[in-house]
Amino acid sequence: MATLAQPAGSFGLGTFSVGDGPQFPGLHIAENVLDLRRAMDAAPATVRDIAEGWENYLPALRALASDTTQDWQPLAGLHVHAPLAPRQIFHSGANYRQHVIDLEVAHRSPDDPRTVEEARAETAELMDRRAREDLPYVFIGLPSAVTGPYDDVVLPAWAEQPDWELELAVVIGRPAYQVSQEDALDHVAGYTIANDLTDRATVFRRDMKAIGTDWLRSKNAPGFTPLGPWLVPAEFIADPGDLRVTLKLNGETMQDESTKDMLFGIARLISYISQTAQLLPGDLVLTGSPAGNGMHWGRLLRDGDVMDGSITGLGVQRTRCVAEATS
Template sequence: MTTSSGLTAPFALARFASDTGPVPGLVVGDRIRPLSSSELGAPSLNDFLAQGDAAWDRLAVLATTADGSTDASWVPLGSVTLLAPVEPRQVLQTGANYRTHVIDLVVAGRAKQDPRPIEELREWAADLMDRRAREGIPYFFIGLPACVVGADEILELPAYSDQHDWELELAVVIGAPAFRVAREDALEHVAGYTIVNDVTTRDLVFRQDMKDIGTDWYRAKNAPGFLPTGPFLVPARHVADPGTLHLTLTVNGETMQDAETSDLLFGIPALIAAASETMPLLPGDLLLTGSPAGNGVVHGRMLRDGDVMVGTIEGLGSQVVRTAAARVPA
């Protein structure tokens, strides 16, 4: 259960559990208050996100009562169970989008018969990534919204593999619908940002029965709970430059990922423009921007029963995810 927000923004959105179901909440520091549909000014969270700046202006006014002096509905953040702060209808994931990450994967996957020294292989991969950034296009695949859960939910590691890996990612939350938008207009369609751990089963990424088929993202990334999200949705207006954010992920206190979004091959405007070229992006949809270097496949260490992952993104707070081995049916 979250006890400290770690937020630097004046306020953020969250969702938490109640006896009547999920409730949207306004977070300021280490306090939260429920939001009614009349306070949201919309019948749903996604409808709220579609309204743009006017909607955030209303919440900014409510946030000024967080000290509790005039509004008794504020409660300690640690007294509630946080859920995912979004309800996406679509989840788009971006592959191979951090320069250093891809270079590390190329080296880690080096064929035994490859005669090149490691440094030569790294230089070759770096040149390839630089050319891709100049001339290529982003690589997208889709995830299941059903996998989006709150960080307070235990991540159960499926027993069919022991190769479950972490992938800390900055996620874009869509506000105004985006369809075939230009890069220069793309950020106008961003409602805010959140944290996602895009958990991946490494030995299922590539098909073994027919290698020419290629990747199998459905089996590798869509087990229950494989998209811990949140705990907060921070308004875009309070993230000065999403292209220079610092990200870290620790496992049991050991730093595994430590990077900045400046290492992205394709920045957020390029991702939104490219993704919206094919299909409209809807209010509340998640667009994951990719994972930086430092995944378990590079460290030679995958997730195990009882691990505690802490993913932190500058300005967005921290996400704590606890793992457990799969339960054996009675």
């Protein structure tokens, strides 16, 4: 397990169990956890229950964080799971300028007549035009892809180019439908870390290129979204638009970028999604991945690789890659 860094602010929320026992929602402070099923009057069964009643639960959580009379238990003896089980996951694609430029160069076909510099310049202009025209790109993921922040990640035998994509994840705390950009952040409960793994070989349909991207195949294998460790309340994150996103592969830094490089900020993404779909408490909005993915480095994930992912104020996750057993 990675170093269990204290989240920003006075507490974080997580989901825990004793060994393989039943999971429970917990308040995490330093090296201790409080079982919220026992500590709260309206006992929540899950962290998603808390998200659904976020405005009502938050004052009680603040009070419990400083209550030393409660039955706190050591974190070291607990299994840390994904902080919550979302109903819906919305992914923001192509949302980091430098990341998309790097991918365009990495995916160039051998017969592409452009130089590397020309490909970079053309893609940079495309990204700048998207920003000017205010056109986010969002697609839907599956909750079944979520796994814990310290669980092994199984690399499917069919995945030829599995890649990492560490991202800031937004947790929704109030229903949001057709909300304005000005009001969007009022619907955020907090933030957590997501590693949005992608098999680059299956992103684009080989049989029918006109169809475009195949996100079902490339992103939704079981365990392809390690999440957590903590849900950190939004009130503890002063500026989610200026957080450091860092991923290390076997100790070597691969991603190290600020969320400042996002084309579309959190408020814009929530507002954009809500014009079509209703966001529900406990839903996730993944905000995109910064530069430094495996395609850029020419080094994809392999059996035995260890990924350490951190975002300012949100803790650290560590996952080990394991090749799928084949008969």
